[in-house]
Amino acid sequence: MSTVRVRARLAERAVDLDVSVGDGEVLAVLGPNGAGKSTLLSIVAGLLRPDEGRVELGDTVATDTFSGTFVPAHARGVAMLSQQAMLFPHMSVTANVGYAPRCKGQSRSDSRATARRWLDAVDATHLADRRPAQLSGGQAQRVAVARALAAEPRVLLLDEPMAALDVTAAPALRRLLRDVLRGQGRTAIIVTHDVLDALAIADTVVVIDGGRVVERGPARDVLTAPRSAFAARIAGVNLIPGVATAPGVIRTAWGADIFGTGDLAPGAQAIAVFPPSAVAVHLDTPHGSPRNVIPVTIGELDMRGAVVRVRGTDQPDGGTGLAADVTPAAVADLDLAPGRPVHFVVKAQEVGLHAALPPPGAAGPHNWPS
Structure with a gap:
């Protein structure tokens, strides 16, 4: 089970959040700059410790400030994809995608087979032998998606994954994420400023403003009949x-x-x-x-x-x-x-x-x- 439950307070950033994601649900997080969206992802990923709170990933308590529990980022089973692909420059595309399976103990041949499977899933098999410097921005993000999914994360976190792409590459990656996440029932949280991302990819939308969730509901409902000023503005x-x-x-x-x-x-x-x-x-x-x-x-x-x-x-x-x-x-x-x-x-x-x-x-x- 890949549910997510976050209750966290971080005084320095004026954040007080209560967010939950169902198993296989894709949640889009919207809000103005500085509202606390990326802070939410960092708390889930284990990159930030809240002053008070609890993070549950499925049946695992990843953070609990009251008991002192804190599972480190690398052991949470969470993968994060950001605006930049952040591929290892000295490795081929295949080696990049196969890196996580190899770290988990797969043999060289098995990790290559896993990498090929995920490259095929994101329509990037033809890029297998290239180095990151030989890829366009859209190609690099496709490979980054494959690399994240090859790690078999229980939760995928996406922080503005289309923000750095040009107008031709962004729609293709949006379709890819929709097909992969919905087709495979992946649990994911995507932070975005683009209403199209939320409508095309997400099942549910939360709007964060002033460090708190001010609106939550099905993506289409929030973006066609918003009840918060920010949601109305972007819709x-x-x-x-x-x-x-x-x-x-x-x-x-x-x-x-x-x-x-x-x-x-x-x-x-x-x-x-x-x-x-x-x-x-x-x-x-x-x-x-x-x-x-x-x-x-x-x-x-x-x-x-x-x-x-x-x-x-x-x-x-x-x-x-x-x-x-x-x-x-x-x-x-x-x-x-x-x-x-x-x-x-x-x-x-x-x-x-x-x-x-x-x-x-x-x-x-x-x-x-x-």
């Missing part, structure tokens, strides 16, 4: 916080009513979520069918394919500015430009109302075992 949707005042209505901190769909009890902390594609931009206040009319000052315009993303300045409570996707013709006809006041208009049926998650740091301390 490209608008998010407005407020308090439910009546069925289908929330009131913002600045006194505006937002109408949408969702069954929330009055007084509940809530959020409104809607895509930029559902927003129309008007110069004057419109009238007509039930809709939300939100005054916005344009902050920036950004061409995205065939549409222009019109981004407002920050919301009155400091939240990320709202966005609307319009045609270039609409930008010209309305003479849209930074600094211009406009109205963002969205129909109520396009707005989802959800219960809000607590902000980072709102949760109480863990009841650490004694």
Whole structure:
């Protein structure tokens, strides 16, 4: 069994985490820079000791600060893949992939056979006799994946594995990881900033902000109906916080009513979520069918394919500015430009109302075992 359970506090990095991964599950970890994502991987791998906490890998207690248990990194059965392939430069590709099996006692011929099997799995057999200096970035990462898996880890940790690749190599590696991890039921944790990584590879997503988990759920749910500001930002949707005042209505901190769909009890902390594609931009206040009319000052315009993303300045409570996707013709006809006041208009049926998650740091301390 290759489950993972982490409860860890590290005061120096302001991290207080509670994360679990099921057997054969792929967990994507998202969050802003400095939130604690890589710290989580380092704690699981045994590269960092938490001030307080416990790490369980399957039935093995790898870290327990209360009993003094700490299994060293090399004995945890965990493999880590980072942005750089970190292959041994003096070894061939085959020798790199066969290194871990050889260290575990396999004969030279058996380790070569293991290396060939994994190189075939990642479609890199043709690279077997090359040295790392002869590989492209994408090829080197494929070999690094094979090397990590050849070690037969109980858990695979991936820290931004596509970040250093060009736009042609990244999709190929993403497909490879999806096929290998899902096809073989591998337990893995992947830290990424790319929503495509999470959607294509992961079963579950956690969002870490301010050193704590602020959101968790199935990858598609989190990235299509996010409940945290960071998840909404990377998913490209608008998010407005407020308090439910009546069925289908929330009131913002600045006194505006937002109408949408969702069954929330009055007084509940809530959020409104809607895509930029559902927003129309008007110069004057419109009238007509039930809709939300939100005054916005344009902050920036950004061409995205065939549409222009019109981004407002920050919301009155400091939240990320709202966005609307319009045609270039609409930008010209309305003479849209930074600094211009406009109205963002969205129909109520396009707005989802959800219960809000607590902000980072709102949760109480863990009841650490004694």
